[in-house]
Structure formats: structure tokens, C-alpha cells
Amino acid sequence: MSSEYATIGVVTGANKGVGLATVRNLALQYPNSNFNKGPFLIYLTARDVGRGEAAVSQLNEDSQLRNANALRAAGGLTDIRYYTLDIAQKESIQDFAQYLKTTHNDGIDFVINNAGIALDGFNADLVRDTLHTNYYGSLNATYAFLPLLKLNGRLVNVSSEAGKLSKFSPSIRSRFLSARSVDDVTVLMEEFQAAVEEGREKDAGFPSAAYATSKAGMTGFTTVIAREEKEKGSEVLINAVTPGYTNTDMSKGNGTKTPDEGSRTLVLVALGDIGKQTALFWQDERPVEW
Numbered sequence: 001m002s003s004e005y006a007t008i009g010v011v012t013g014a015n016k017g018v019g020l021a022t023v024r025n026l027a028l029q030y031p032n033s034n035f036n037k038g039p040f041l042i043y044l045t046a047r048d049v050g051r052g053e054a055a056v057s058q059l060n061e062d063s064q065l066r067n068a069n070a071l072r073a074a075g076g077l078t079d080i081r082y083y084t085l086d087i088a089q090k091e092s093i094q095d096f097a098q099y100l101k102t103t104h105n106d107g108i109d110f111v112i113n114n115a116g117i118a119l120d121g122f123n124a125d126l127v128r129d130t131l132h133t134n135y136y137g138s139l140n141a142t143y144a145f146l147p148l149l150k151l152n153g154r155l156v157n158v159s160s161e162a163g164k165l166s167k168f169s170p171s172i173r174s175r176f177l178s179a180r181s182v183d184d185v186t187v188l189m190e191e192f193q194a195a196v197e198e199g200r201e202k203d204a205g206f207p208s209a210a211y212a213t214s215k216a217g218m219t220g221f222t223t224v225i226a227r228e229e230k231e232k233g234s235e236v237l238i239n240a241v242t243p244g245y246t247n248t249d250m251s252k253g254n255g256t257k258t259p260d261e262g263s264r265t266l267v268l269v270a271l272g273d274i275g276k277q278t279a280l281f282w283q284d285e286r287p288v289e290w
Helices: 017-032 049-060 063-067 090-103 124-148 170-178 182-197 210-231 259-271
Strands: 007-011 040-046 078-084 108-113 149-158 237-241 281-283 286-288
Touching: 007 017, 017 040, 017 049, 017 063, 017 078, 017 259, 040 049, 049 078, 078 090, 090 124, 108 124, 108 259, 124 149, 124 182, 124 210, 149 210, 149 259, 170 182, 182 210, 210 237, 237 259, 259 281
Parallel strands: 007 040, 007 108, 040 078, 108 149, 149 237, 237 281
Antiparallel strands: 281 286
16 A cells, blocks of 8 residues: 555544644645655544544545545545544554554654543543543654654644643743653653642642643653654654644634634644754744743
């Protein structure tokens, strides 16, 4: 199958919202991108088979894609395929990574790791579940996908502006920014969990917010891994991106951006001309402080 496609991309958590819009806009923008060297395959992943397959069917009937003749069935360049992936389950990540390695032995071009959860409420159990998916699951996915990328590949971890460091005490903020290993960031997540269990997270310098802290951790480990890869001489570009406050189920429909608007920075960092920029946090199509 590798010889059939010139470019191969993956979008996780893509059955709805920003993930679904990202797949659509990748297909629309690919023909005019520097990555365009021929047929393009996008893996749309989701936890639920029914919802994932329904999302692929929806895209195959999408008016924007049809009008642009973007899909190969209409003479375009892009195929979209579903694969089951639950980043909260290490075995699921390993299964997908092994499939990609076996099926595309020349490597893949990019991964947009959009999968994540946002749960209502705040208590120790909710914090544990949120960190398990958004931090540890995303970290496991990053380590699994990274070796599969081509020499000039890209890894885009979808974080959030909610995880900006202004929500943390100066000492915790400093520790995030000075982290030199993933372990340094993981220790911060462990300290947050322990502080919540003891009811003292604010005294420890953390917000009473599981999602925000998990996303700060995601941005933290992403920038650390990116710096490590660059120091090894790797040309793979690894960045964290926020779609912004987008009108999706995750924002309970309260977001100010449409899913298409939210997908813009994700698509730019995956397909666009961003030079050699890596280890950055992107918002509104440019790198910003986090």
C-alpha cells in the first residue's frame, strides 16, 4: 500500500468537531501544499467504530469536498479511511502503530494527535481519568508514532489555550518552562494528582482544573521531546497547537470559533510552510508563549 500513496497522514479523535474539520481541510488544502507529490491517504481514527465509519461516510458526501473534487472517487487526490484507536488504551495505540509500520514501511508523513477528553466536575477520580487520557495517553501515542514518521515528518499534538501557564504559580510555571526531560513534566502531573487527593492543589500552585493541567502537561512534554529530537539531528517537526475556543461538544457549544476555523492552525502546522520551526506552541496560525 505504501507505493499507492505519496503522502500518508493520521488524525486521531476525528469523528466530530475539530478533528473532523481537520480531515476535511487537509483534503482541501493538500493539492496546493508542499507535501503534494501524488495520492494522499488520511487515517481518521476514533474510539467508536460506528461513529468513526459514519464520519468517513459523512466526508465522502461532504459538499466542500465534492465541489473541490478533492476525493479520489471524484478524480482528486485524497482517500479517507477509518481505523479504531483509543489513546487511553496502550494496547490500542500499539496495535495501530504496528499496523502503520507493517502497511507503510516507508513511513508516514504526519500525525495530528487530536484525541482527548474534557469531563465535567472536579475531584481526584476525574483528575486521574483526565490525566490518563490527555497526558499519559497522548504521551504514549507520541512515543509510538514518532518512530514511524519520515525524515521530514511532522507531529502535531493538539493542546489547549486552557493549559497556558498563567493559571499556575510562578514556581510551577518556571518548572514547566525549565523541564529538560519528560520525567520532569510527569513529576508535575503526579504532584498535581497528589495535591488534588489532599485537597491542596491551589496551595501547591495548580488550578482546580483537570483539563487545563493535563493540557499544560501535554504542551510541556511535546516541547521537551521536540528539543530532544532536534538535538539528535532529527528534522521531524514536533509542535503543540491550540485550536482556540471552538464551538464543539467539548466546549458545550459555547465556543467562539467554528470547527473549520479551529482546524486552521492544525492544518498549517501539519501541511504548511513553517520553515524548520519545532518545539513551539501555536495559536491563531503563529507561535506564541504558553
